[in-house]
Amino acid sequence: MTEVLPSYVQGAWWTPESDAGAGALIVRDASTGEEVTRVSSDGLDLAGALEYARTVGHASLGALTFHQRAVLLKQFALALTQRKDELYAISARTGATKADSWVDIDGGIGVLFAYSGKGRRELPNSQVYVDGPVEPLSKDGSFLGRHVFTRLPGVAVQINAFNFPVWGALEKFAPAFLAGMPTLVKPATPTGYLAEAFVRILVESDLLPDGSLQLVSGSVPTLFDELRLGDIVGFTGSASTAAGLRSRTPSGVRFTAETDSINASVLGPDATDGTPEFDAYVRQLVTEMTTKAGQKCTAIRRAIVPAASADAVVDAVRARIDAKVVLGDPRAEGVTMGPLVSLAQRDEVLRQVRALQDAGGRIVIGSPDVPAARGADDSMGSTDGAFIAPMLLRFDDADADAVHEVEAFGPVASLLTYSTPSEAAALVARGGGSLVTSVATHDRAFAAELMGGIAASNGRVLFLDRDDARSSTGHGSPMPGLVHGGPGRAGGGEELGGIRAVLHHMQRTAVQGSPDMLTALTGVWHAGATARDDGIHPFRKSLAQLQIGDRIASASREVTLDDIETFAHFTGDTFYAHMDEQAAAANPFFPGRVAHGYLLVSWAAGLFVDPEPGPVLANYGLENLRFITPVSPGDSIRVDLTAKQITPRETDEYGEVRWDAVIRNQNDDTVATYDVLTLVEKERSAA
DSSP: OOSBOOEEETTEEEOOOTTGGGGOEEEEOTTTOOEEEEEOOTTOOHHHHHHHIIIIIHHHHHTSOHHHHHHHHHHHHHHHHHTHHHHHHHHGGGTOOHHHHIIIIIHHHHHHHHHHHHHHHHSOSSSOEEEEEEEEOSTTSSSEEEEEEEEOSSOEEEEOOSSOTTHHHHHHHHHHHHHTOOEEEEOOGGGHHHHHHHHHHHHHTTOSOTTSEEEOOSOOTTHHHHOOTTOEEEEEEOHHHHHHHHHHSOTTOEEEEEEOOOOEEEEOTTOOTTSHHHHHHHHHHHHHHHGGGGOOTTSOOEEEEEGGGHHHHHHHHHHHHHHHOOBBOTTSTTOOBOOOSOHHHHHHHHHHHHHHHHTTEEEEEOOSSOOOEEOTTSOEEOOSSOOOOOEEEEESOTTOGGGGTOOOOSSEEEEEEESSHHHHHHHHHTTSSEEEEEEEOSOHHHHHHHHHHHGGGEEEEEEEOTTTTTTOOOTTOOOTTSEEEOSGGGOSOEEESTHHHHHHTEEEEEEEEOHHHHHHHHSSOOTTSOOBOOSSOGGGOOTTTOOTTBEEEOOOEEOOHHHHHHHHHHHOOOOHHHHOHHHHHHSTTOSSSOOOHHHHHHHHHHHHOOOSSSSEEEEEEEEEEEEOSOOOTTOEEEEEEEEEEEEEOTTSSEEEEEEEEEEEETTOOEEEEEEEEEEEESSOOOO
16 A cells, blocks of 8 residues: 555546655554555645535535435445444554544444434434524514524535544534535545545445545645635644634634643542542543543543542552553554554654653653554564653642643643642633543532533533443543534534534524415424315325325314313322312412313314324324413313424335424413324325
8 A cells, every 4th residue: 555545536536647746745554664655635626626515516415305314324334334344454554453443433433323313313304404493573473583504505624633534534524414515524644544445435335425525635735725605624633733724714614623632630539549430530541541542632631639649549540551551563462552643743742741841740650762562473672663651740830831731642641639629620721721621529519619610611521430430431532412622722613512513514594584485495384374274184194195284273172170170080180270269269370270281282182183094103292382371161172283394204104294283262362382293104005
């Protein structure tokens, strides 16, 4: 694999002409120093690639609904799963152990699965996402407002870091794809060959819509000159690089950064040596120091512990490193920590370690000297790889500026001590904004006090104790359903976070108009819009026959005092408002004894339901139920049921219908409003 690494642009694989690629950068195996490949983008038509995404990619994704894109994400995940052994073999050359590769490769595949599920559960099977409730803008209901999200017209450009070439790309790609936005990936050069491998698998699967994913292997010096309104840049890397790129971003182009941060882990005063919290803290600290050889933006850089526990923490960390960490080539049996990604990166980490030492840090575990490492042949000794031993520095002065500002992006952490919760919180905040802080404590009061002082300076806070230590995903593991990002130094952006990340790739717009107009624009029926009763009960219609606005207006039913008492005694709900006239009349909300709200909802079902077998398969819930006007004995009720939203399921023979239900009394006052959810066949069964 020593040829120039190809790019995938404009629907085809591309490499530079031989003359253009003569100055390609050499990428080497992190453990052996052997040449793996060469990287160059000289001569690549970057402007053409971006335009291809904006035209071909935008058109192919625009033909799909949210659910259709979600199904494709699952198919992408399955395609990568079938060939992930290839990715693991390549990943070992980057210095990643099997455990490291699992985080990167399986973690990235897991993001695809997660967004596939979320897309089908939480988004409509359409191309417009409606956000929030209706905003009435006129007294008579003829003028309404609604917020909607529609996809941006540009391309989502990724500039990724070297440490997670698969996960780092897929955690950006999945929400962009689900939003309907094409992606151009620019991986970091040292591990770009692994990114190229997963893109090749997806291309060979023949599942990718045209123009939905492109890859540029090499530099992109003119990139920011080619961006325009509607494009997005998602950057992962150093805070200094992010600042420079942000300043070059054209007006109207969204720039999101997820950058390095000086993350902290706090040991609670109650978590003394021998407690489950102490043990969990030490296990997590060593894991975060050694996973990916500490090359993680979420790794623990500052271990903040009570002064009385500092010596015990050092001793426990040393013992665990000695017992658990085997440094060497990831292809050797038993190796648990590989090298850094390159010799240049190793030299940079050692430079930062010296800066920490100069600021007062004492190395209490490990050494900056080149360590012995296990080779692929199981021999021990010096190698040409970028190996470095885990190091823990101890600062007597917890307020030293460098420990809160300098990041050695490798298996390096610093230990600081505190005396009070407020002092611990202040030390966390000295990091200037972090992706994550973890806290090991079983003391709820300490946790609450600390949370109040650190939440604003963190994107995520993990509380670790004996109750969740086994199930916790850990300090350094971003999850698809939770925000990955952080304030200040951490970049000020958000990635992942479930559907929030999808909406980041869309434009929220306030739309104003009549109920009929908003119904047409959103695919959701609005009160006051045209409703139809064609004489066929809506429950007799399959999804293919049912239309938004199909309605049934029921007959009326009188509510008697006997009905109320029967329901009360039958259910056991003998709340005084239903049973005691004097007490009910004294209540400011009721004129006297009133019917149970759930009695009215039950009767409403009886008024609108069609009981015969048919397209409606099940009622699986009510949402947004509100009781508005009390119903007294002698009142009568009726219900209007209108097809509000129709959502076919891509992988099933049925879909979901959301019905707008309004119960009214004999005076036409609204008694209750709610949504009824049913599952309905796509095509009416012959039976």
